[in-house]
Amino acid sequence: MIKQGAKTELDAIIVGAGFAGLYTLHKLRGIGLRVKVLEAGKGVGGTWFWNRYPGARCDVESLEYSYSFSEELQQEWNWPERFSAQPDILRYANHVADRLDLRRDILSERRVVSATFDELNDRWTVCTAGGEAFEARFCIMATGNLSLPRVPDFPGLKNFKGDWYHSGLWPEEGVDFTGRRVGVIGTGSSGVQMIPEIAKQAEHLFVFQRTANFSVPGMNRPMTYEAEQGHKARYAYWREAAKRTPFGIAGHPPPPKTALEDTPEARAEVYERKWGTGGNISFLYAYKDLLTDKAANDTACDFVRAKIRSIVRDPEIARLLMPNDHPIGTKRLCLDNGYFETYNRDNVTLVDVRSDPIIEISEQGLRTKTREYRLDAIAFATGFDAMTGALLDIDIRGAGGLRLADKWAHGPRTYLGLMTAGLPNLFMITGPGSPSVKTNMIASIEQHVDWIADCIAYLRREGIGRIDADAAAEDAWVEHVNQVADATLYPLANSWYVGANIPGKPRVFMPYVAGLDKYRVICDAVAAESYRGFKLMGA
Numbered sequence: 001m002i003k004q005g006a007k008t009e010l011d012a013i014i015v016g017a018g019f020a021g022l023y024t025l026h027k028l029r030g031i032g033l034r035v036k037v038l039e040a041g042k043g044v045g046g047t048w049f050w051n052r053y054p055g056a057r058c059d060v061e062s063l064e065y066s067y068s069f070s071e072e073l074q075q076e077w078n079w080p081e082r083f084s085a086q087p088d089i090l091r092y093a094n095h096v097a098d099r100l101d102l103r104r105d106i107l108s109e110r111r112v113v114s115a116t117f118d119e120l121n122d123r124w125t126v127c128t129a130g131g132e133a134f135e136a137r138f139c140i141m142a143t144g145n146l147s148l149p150r151v152p153d154f155p156g157l158k159n160f161k162g163d164w165y166h167s168g169l170w171p172e173e174g175v176d177f178t179g180r181r182v183g184v185i186g187t188g189s190s191g192v193q194m195i196p197e198i199a200k201q202a203e204h205l206f207v208f209q210r211t212a213n214f215s216v217p218g219m220n221r222p223m224t225y226e227a228e229q230g231h232k233a234r235y236a237y238w239r240e241a242a243k244r245t246p247f248g249i250a251g252h253p254p255p256p257k258t259a260l261e262d263t264p265e266a267r268a269e270v271y272e273r274k275w276g277t278g279g280n281i282s283f284l285y286a287y288k289d290l291l292t293d294k295a296a297n298d299t300a301c302d303f304v305r306a307k308i309r310s311i312v313r314d315p316e317i318a319r320l321l322m323p324n325d326h327p328i329g330t331k332r333l334c335l336d337n338g339y340f341e342t343y344n345r346d347n348v349t350l351v352d353v354r355s356d357p358i359i360e361i362s363e364q365g366l367r368t369k370t371r372e373y374r375l376d377a378i379a380f381a382t383g384f385d386a387m388t389g390a391l392l393d394i395d396i397r398g399a400g401g402l403r404l405a406d407k408w409a410h411g412p413r414t415y416l417g418l419m420t421a422g423l424p425n426l427f428m429i430t431g432p433g434s435p436s437v438k439t440n441m442i443a444s445i446e447q448h449v450d451w452i453a454d455c456i457a458y459l460r461r462e463g464i465g466r467i468d469a470d471a472a473a474e475d476a477w478v479e480h481v482n483q484v485a486d487a488t489l490y491p492l493a494n495s496w497y498v499g500a501n502i503p504g505k506p507r508v509f510m511p512y513v514a515g516l517d518k519y520r521v522i523c524d525a526v527a528a529e530s531y532r533g534f535k536l537m538g539a
């Protein structure tokens with residue numbers, strides 16, 4: 001805490017105390033930096049602090065979706081389930097903060113509103129909404145890819161007499177839907193997770209669906225002692241193996257075949273086995289070309305649509321639930337626990353708002369073009385302004401007063417997803433142009449944080465005061481990211497990967513989809529060649 005008008009002087013400022021911010025603090029302290037973390041929320045954990053909706057859980061197995069940097073940490077922590085639930089992941093984040101004594105450098109309830117680069121001194125001044133200022137040579141944005149919730153601007157929301165919630169801003173004390181008529185808007189990952197849980201409580205649940213999404217079963221189960229101990233006995237091996245995979249997840253050997261190499265009968269068997277195993281990576285790894293060949297992808301889509309038809313008793317509801325506007329896996333493939341089965345319940349109604357659009361939120365509920373639905377509560381599962389939202393929410397100004405918002409007006413441009421030219425000494429963790437959301441994100445976070453810490457240590461050793469991305473290197477990287485994406489089916493979907501969920505957002509495919517393994521090699525080579533593609537300047 002600083003006095004009015006004074007600035008706290010630091011070596012590095014980290015914005016955000018999710019998994020990225022926590023690990024960055026630990027690493028930068030380790031190389032001797034004076035560091036503070038500024039966090040908007042009341043506590044640590046980021047995603048897992050904010051997303052407390054019923055059913056929230058990870059879709060990467062917990063033994064993998066956890067830090068790998070400390071053998072003690074990974075051995076001592078016990079995950080209760082294969083895919084652990086939000087309260088357990090939040091407990092883990094808090095455990096890490098305590099275990100590594102991180103809290104003394106984390107300032108909570110500090111929303112950062114601006115970051116300004118001083119070219120004379122090569123330092124950033126970072127200001128919070130409360131008027132505090134912090135100054136440091138390095139600024140690390142650990143602000144998250146999915147941390148700026150998006151509430152759609154339906155007319156009338158402010159007049160609604162009931163309660164409304166957003167999945168990413170869920171009340172800490174939880175919500176009891178017992179005996180209430182509830183509307184869920186949105187059927188992406190969060191909607192698919194919350195709908196079965198809310199249906200168990202609500203008197204009646206109305207699901208307002210615009211786009212049907214693919215979902216495969218999680219086949220979640222309690223962690224057994226044998227599974228846990230077996231994995232932990234070879235943890236180092238599994239972590240190393242994960243580093244050599246595109247998704248940062250071990251245990252899924254690359255599939256040898258293309259989908260059309262198999263007969264329809266053999267394919268059905270493969271998909272059935274994957275369906276029974278559970279997990280989205282497992283399913284998408286049925287064949288090696290599911291994300292690059294439309295005909296191959298169609299076979300997986302047909303299989304999942306047939307599954308929906310077999311699970312959902314009402315053929316018309318089943319038809320509405322069958323995705324038909326994007327190849328499977330080109331939007332985040334949802335992982336569910338009884339999602340399609342939920343539509344067999346008497347207290348659940350699916351409303352197709354593509355054919356009968358939402359006109360407004362009324363005092364009593366929600367009005368579509370043809371009728372009004374009386375509701376006591378609305379849960380928005382409408383996602384986030386992904387990947388760029390939290391960064392652009394801060395007024396970031398670099399060298400020569402360059403505003404990030406201006407620079408990215410037509411879409412994000414970065415070198416390696418780590419820096420953007422003109423904003424020296426400002427690093428992004430899992431920024432656009434890096435594998436980020438297309439991977440086990442904790443693996444991607446660790447790779448970025450390790451790289452950044454090594455880079456800062458190098459700069460300090462060499463007496464270099466400023467690092468900036470070279471504009472030509474950035475252009476080449478942006479082109480490469482696009483080329484890689486264009487060779488896949490990803491750009492065919494109107495997904496949040498291209499910003500399609502935010503009206504007016506430039507349509508740019510943001511993640512780097514060549515794989516975390518390939519990306520890691522590129523980043524290591526850049527560092528080994530004295531930070532090729534970066535401009536290093538001055539003492």
Ligand SMILES: Cc1cc2nc3c(=O)[nH]c(=O)nc-3n(C[C@H](O)[C@H](O)[C@H](O)COP(=O)(O)OP(=O)(O)OC[C@H]3O[C@@H](n4cnc5c(N)ncnc54)[C@H](O)[C@@H]3O)c2cc1C
Nearest residue numbers: 016018019020040046047058059060111112143144147441
């Ligand atoms: C419901 C849900 C489920 C997910 N499941 C998985 C999964 O299974 N596997 C996976 O790999 N990934 C998953 N993700 C992605 C998840 O976001 C990452 O795995 C990971 O938690 C990101 O960590 P982070 O620290 O980068 O960002 P976050 O956890 O988003 O943390 C960012 C922090 O920065 C803070 N912040 C942002 N802006 C400011 C500001 N201006 N001032 C101060 N503080 C600020 C936020 O309050 C937040 O606490 C999921 C995401 C969601 C929403």
